[in-house]
Amino acid sequence: MDTEEPQNCWEFWNCDMAVREKCPAYTTDSGKECWLVAGSLNKDPACPKVVHKIMHCWECPWFKKLNPEP
Secondary structure: OOOOOOOOHHHHOOOOHHHHHHOHHHHOOOOOOHHHOOOOOOOOOOOHHHHOOOOOHHHOHHHHHHOOOO
């Protein structure tokens, strides 16, 4: 059984290739720090951030996973 942790936001969200190809975080290989990439809070209706109504990166479970509160 594969229990490997996701290494990038697109793996965490299980984005399909059509979404990945339009995502600035994917195209710049910035999946560990997608919140630093302009345009990564995508307006594409299939984008996980849109689907889950995440308005700000700090609300995102991926951001919280990589930036736990002290």
